[in-house]
Every structure is written in structure tokens, then in C-alpha cells.
Amino acid sequence: MVKRLSVYLLVFSLTFSLSLFLNACTKKVIREGIEKKEETAKAEEKVKEELKGEPTVSEPLKSEDDDNAAREAQLREKELKKQREREEAAKREEAAKIEEAAKIEEAAKIEAAVREEFENTDIHFGFDKFSLTNQAREILAKKVSWLQGHTDLKIKIEGHCDERGANEYNMALGERRANSAMKYLVTAGVEASRVSTISYGEENPLDPGHNEDAWAKNRRAHFKIISE
Structure with a gap:
């Protein structure tokens, strides 16, 4: 009887101890699972951050x-x-x-x-004259100024007369008129080598009329540029 009771107590003790052990193991497993979940959650949160x-x-x-x-x-x-x-x-x-x-x-x-x-622009002379008028000198002064600004140019001065008088006389008078104009230009500073003269006498009238107005126009010296 006593021996049987001892066996019962031993069995009960073992059963109770086993129950406590299993209970403790279960709690540990649950706690570890929770901790792992928390760690996993923290790791995921950290990764997200x-x-x-x-x-x-x-x-x-x-x-x-x-x-x-x-x-x-x-x-x-x-x-x-x-x-x-x-x-x-x-x-x-x-x-x-x-x-x-x-x-x-x-x-x-x-x-x-x-x-x-x-x-x-011609210069004009009085009847049977080859001397320069004041107006002629003013015109020649302008021509001097232009020629001095164009030193590469040469000119020819043509002497002309009206139809009155002998042809030979008019040819000589025309030459004297051209020379009067040339002398003024050279004296004013134009090189003589740049100026030449020719007389046409009464051969090339500017105005073909036969009156004093026409004759006054024809008593002249004309200027032509002959080279550059």
C-alpha cells in the first residue's frame, strides 16, 4: 500500500514537472517568436527609413x-x-x-x-583783244585750283575768234588768246608741261550767227582735258 502510494506520488510529480517544463518551453517559443517578429519589423522599418x-x-x-x-x-x-x-x-x-x-x-x-x-566754262575777250578781263581771271583762278588738285591731268587751251577779219589774222589772234590763258595758269603754279595751246581762228564758232551777240560768244578760249 505504501509502495503503491509512493509510485502514484512519483508519477504525479513527474507529470507535474513535465507539465511545467512543457509550459515553460511553450512560453519561451512564443516569446522568441514574438521577439523575432519584433526584430523583423524593426529591420523592415530600418530598411524603409x-x-x-x-x-x-x-x-x-x-x-x-x-x-x-x-x-x-x-x-x-x-x-x-x-x-x-x-x-x-x-x-x-x-x-x-x-x-x-x-x-x-x-x-x-x-x-x-x-x-x-x-x-x-570758257573765257571771253573783247573785239580784237587777247588781254584777260577781270571775269576771265576769276574763271582761270578756279581752273588753277582744280588743276592743282588733279596733278595727273593735262589740258589743251583752244583760241577762237569771230568771223570778222582775215583768216590768217584770226589764227594768230586765237593763238595769242590761248597763250594769255596758259600764261596765267603757269604763273599761278600749274606746270607748263601740262598745258598746250592751239588756235582755230574763226573755224569753229560757238554761235553761227552774224551779229554782235554771236561774235561776243565766239571770241573765246576753250579748255579741254586731253589725258589722265
């Missing part, structure tokens, strides 16, 4: 594309600026050429007008 602070793979690519686009835009702007500068320079150059051409054309017109005036 780290991912928030780091750029994604596409972000660097996007930033690089933006930089490239900005550089290309700057290059295009520089090229456009250079193109505009070239165009403006070309316009200025063209305007300068046009202005210069206009100046040259205007100068040529003025020169042609002065040249025409030089050749078409």
Missing part, C-alpha cells in the same frame, strides 16, 4: 538627363547668339559697303560735274 533617405535608381538618371538637357540648351543659346552676332556684323558690313558706295557715287557725280564745268 534608409530607403527614404537614398535616391532611387531612376533619380540619378533623371538628374543626369536634366543636366544634359541644360547643357544642350546652353550650347544652343550660345550658338544662336553667335549666329545673331554674325548676322548683325554682316548687316553692318553690308550697310558700310552701301554707304561707301553711295559716297563714291556722290563723289564721282560731283567730280563729273566739276570736270564738265571746267571744260564748258
Whole structure:
């Protein structure tokens, strides 16, 4: 009886101890599981935090594309600026050429007008005279000034008379009139080698009339540019 009771107590003790052990193991397993879940959650949270602070793979690519686009835009702007500068320079150059051409054309017109005036402005003489009038001297002074500005030119002075008088006499009178004009030019500083004379007497009248007005026009010295 006593022995049986001892066996029962031993069995109960073992059963209770086993129950306590199993209960403790179960709690430990549960606690470890909870701790692992917490650690996993913390790790995931940490990864999320780290991912928030780091750029994604596409972000660097996007930033690089933006930089490239900005550089290309700057290059295009520089090229456009250079193109505009070239165009403006070309316009200025063209305007300068046009202005210069206009100046040259205007100068040529003025020169042609002065040249025409030089050749078409005669000096006139009194009847049977070869001395210079005051008006003739004023005209010759202008011709001196023009000739001194055109040292590459040579001129010929033609002496003319009206129809009255003998042909031989008029030829000599025409020569004296041309020489009077030449003497004035040379005395004023024009080189003698640049001036020549010829007499046409009454052969080439400016006015074919037979009156005093026509005769006054024909008593003259005419100037022609003969070389450049």
C-alpha cells in the first residue's frame, strides 16, 4: 500500500514537472517568436527609413538627363547668339559697303560735274583783244585750283575768234588768246608741261550767227582735258 502510494506520488510529480517544463518551453517559443517578429519589423522599418533617405535608381538618371538637357540648351543659346552676332556684323558690313558706295557715287557725280564745268566754262575777250578781263581771271583762278588738285591731268587751251577779219589774222589772234590763258595758269603754279595751246581762228564758232551777240560768244578760249 505504501509502495503503491509512493509510485502514484512519483508519477504525479513527474507529470507535474513535465507539465511545467512543457509550459515553460511553450512560453519561451512564443516569446522568441514574438521577439523575432519584433526584430523583423524593426529591420523592415530600418530598411524603409534608409530607403527614404537614398535616391532611387531612376533619380540619378533623371538628374543626369536634366543636366544634359541644360547643357544642350546652353550650347544652343550660345550658338544662336553667335549666329545673331554674325548676322548683325554682316548687316553692318553690308550697310558700310552701301554707304561707301553711295559716297563714291556722290563723289564721282560731283567730280563729273566739276570736270564738265571746267571744260564748258570758257573765257571771253573783247573785239580784237587777247588781254584777260577781270571775269576771265576769276574763271582761270578756279581752273588753277582744280588743276592743282588733279596733278595727273593735262589740258589743251583752244583760241577762237569771230568771223570778222582775215583768216590768217584770226589764227594768230586765237593763238595769242590761248597763250594769255596758259600764261596765267603757269604763273599761278600749274606746270607748263601740262598745258598746250592751239588756235582755230574763226573755224569753229560757238554761235553761227552774224551779229554782235554771236561774235561776243565766239571770241573765246576753250579748255579741254586731253589725258589722265
